[in-house]
Amino acid sequence: MKDLTTLDPGERRANRRDHGIRWENWSKKCAYVGCRTSSLKAIFNGKGIQIAEDWFCGAECLEFALTQRFANLTHSARPAETKRAARFPLGLMLFSRGSMNEEQFKAALENHRVSGERIGDVALHMGFVNEEQVADALSAQWGYPVFSMKNVPMELPVMVPLRLVELHQMLPIQFIEDSGKLLIGFATRIEHAVLQGVERMLGHISAPCFITISEFKARAQNFPERSGAAEFVYDAIATPAQIAESVKDRVVQSGAAELRYARCREYLWVRLTGLPQPLDLLFRLELPQSQ
Numbered sequence: 582m583k584d585l586t587t588l589d590p591g592e593r594r595a596n597r598r599d600h601g602i603r604w605e606n607w608s609k610k611c612a613y614v615g616c617r618t619s620s621l622k623a624i625f626n627g628k629g630i631q632i633a634e635d636w637f638c639g640a641e642c643l644e645f646a647l648t649q650r651f652a653n654l655t656h657s658a659r660p661a662e663t664k665r666a667a668r669f670p671l672g673l674m675l676f677s678r679g680s681m682n683e684e685q686f687k688a689a690l691e692n693h694r695v696s697g698e699r700i701g702d703v704a705l706h707m708g709f710v711n712e713e714q715v716a717d718a719l720s721a722q723w724g725y726p727v728f729s730m731k732n733v734p735m736e737l738p739v740m741v742p743l744r745l746v747e748l749h750q751m752l753p754i755q756f757i758e759d760s761g762k763l764l765i766g767f768a769t770r771i772e773h774a775v776l777q778g779v780e781r782m783l784g785h786i787s788a789p790c791f792i793t794i795s796e797f798k799a800r801a802q803n804f805p806e807r808s809g810a811a812e813f814v815y816d817a818i819a820t821p822a823q824i825a826e827s828v829k830d831r832v833v834q835s836g837a838a839e840l841r842y843a844r845c846r847e848y849l850w851v852r853l854t855g856l857p858q859p860l861d862l863l864f865r866l867e868l869p870q871s872q
């Protein structure tokens with residue numbers, strides 16, 4: 582290699598190119614394919630934002646990329662629910678297990694048809710069964726265990742948005758370090774599409790179980806104070822481009838350094854990090870009528 586000090590400026594630039602001494606060889610590259618920002622300019626433009634393995638140099642590139650990603654996410658089929666075609670109806674399960682007699686079962690079923698409430702809730706309100714019986718029947722119906730919260734500390738191990746907690750009556754209740762599993766308790770039904778979204782967002786395998794409705798309410802009532810995250814919910818249905826613009830604006834306002842997102846059934850959950858506390862954004866998505 583020639584001594585660079587003996588070369589004129591043109592020769593030094595050519596020599597650096599030949600040996601790979603270029604700004605773009607060591608600076609970050611924007612993951613948006615349509616980015617028009619040079620590598621050198623991106624260095625001095627700001628810190629950008631990270632989404633998994635991808636880095637975006639600025640707000641414009643981020644918005645364009647998110648629009649494409651959110652369009653793919655919202656237009657694709659929703660995360661598959663694990664369905665059991667032969668799942669025994671809960672009312673019949675309670676009746677067959679002796680939790681309700683025939684007269685009570687018929688009365689609960691009629692009330693269920695008129696009110697539209699879940700038959701387990703109806704049977705509870707009518708005093709035909711107790712919460713433990715409903716939880717045991719749900720466990721047998723879905724094939725997941727019942728978990729007792731009696732000896733579990735009040736502090737929750739990993740946080741999910743309050744809207745998802747309330748909507749699906751679910752709580753993260755225990756993180757098992759040896760297996761890397763997060764145990765999530767449901768009070769009424771298992772929502773596999775939500776579990777898949779939580780796994781993507783938190784990076785832990787989510788294992789479902791059942792808890793009683795009283796245990797859920799006892800822990801959920803203090804959830805806002807314990808969540809450790811600010812939360813904004815957008816319930817008006819928006820286009821992928823509108824959602825991407827809202828996320829971009831929040832990124833710019835907050836100065837977030839990293840972004841994660843996942844679909845949790847009827848909501849798109851976006852979490853901004855690299856802040857004093859995480860910032861959660863929830864955007865309602867339109868579900869097919871069959872959902």
